[in-house]
Amino acid sequence: MTAEADLLPPEELERRLRAIGEERYHVHHPFHHLLHGGRLTRGQVQAWALNRYYYQASIPAKDASLLARLPTPALRREWRRRLVDHDGDGVTPGGVERWLKLCDGLGLDRDYVVSLRGLLPGTRFAVDAYVRFVRERSVLEAVASSLTEMFSPAIISQRVAGMLRNYDFVTEETLAYFTPRLSQAPQDVAFALDYVKREARTRAQQEQVLDALRFKCDLLWAQLDALHFAYVSPGLPPPGAFRP
Template sequence: MAPVRPVPSTRPVPWSTQEFEARLRDKGAGYHIHHPFNVRLNSGLCSPAQVRGWIANRFYYQWCIPQKDAAVLANCPDREVRREWMIRLLDHDGQGDFEGDNAGGLEAWTQLALAAGLDRDALWRLDHVQPAVRFACDAYVNFVRHAPWQEAVCSSLTEMFAPQIHKDRLATWPRHYPWIAADGLSYFRSRIPLAQRDVDHGLAVTLAHFTTHEQQLRALDILQFKLDVLWSMLDAIEKAYPQ
């Protein structure tokens, strides 16, 4: 009897860790740093009303970030991951005495809004939030609540592209928008080192979990979804504040 020959596998070979990471990073070509509204914003071409509209609507994204992080914590059974992820929640909601550097990112964004002339009460009532911005941010939070926690972590990897957008704002806003008090830009300064820390953790989880070719394609789709959320927010803001 002739020996039975194994049937060659037709399953796609997964990318190496290096190739997978490179493909994730290539998604930066669709980051909202390239959106026409953001390009105008950082080029000094936006009116005060447009800048304030962007700040007030982006506040809703900041508002949702701690809820997103809490959902990751609620779904994650790994204590070590929870301990590391919890830092993100405290970064945004604040900790300790909630003063100074302990006030958190949500308060830092509030200070940006105040420096730009927005009213705190109206900001925190979410009076300025456009329906499409709310829809996009809520879609992100709902995804994280219902997805496996590793997929939720993967969706956070847009932070890989965030440091440059913060650097651009710090480099151009003082010159283009001198009517915004300089101390209002502290959020952007604080996020540059924190974003890199968060990327290191999120990327390690993603590279370790998404190991088959199908899973790696799924990770790219998840990251694209998050990029679409951020891009859609700017679409809505651009339409709501034409001048």
């Protein structure tokens, strides 16, 4: 059978990508169910926010590394928009600043959060692996790894509604980070999904796209594994990690 005959139709590639999210996205993780179900203490929610900050703050770094490798002005303009979404434009705060305000609202000391002194090793390893993946793998794989955004509107809706309903220490202002992502994420997905469906021109490249999304889902899952182990069960934060 020829390589051309092996090639998945674009709609089948998209179907398989979405199936990966249905199986592997961290919306299914027990820690997420505890978080939006109101079954965590304030200190456990603080631990989640503090560790998630490192992921949020690292997104511009991984996007900048990819921006430097994009071959056309049109692609660079698209990816530059993502940098502004997260870093802000000097007037309107970006996602990183909004996440710090979330941490403020939960009662965390901002200097402590930014210092990363309380970070779990599992969080650091997972996030650093993502930045390294985007920096070192092909542009196609790097773009494909961003496609977890296909599934983020659902988790955002669950998270915001559940946390507002179940925690008296959470307000709409605290969770303001998530509101812009409801419009930014679909825009990001439309571009990235079109790109991988168009640029994955061999079956091997299509498999790379699928593997990149699996990798991204796995590292998001690993971050919640680390949180669950340290702060829920058995509840053993490592030396130096944040302790509520």
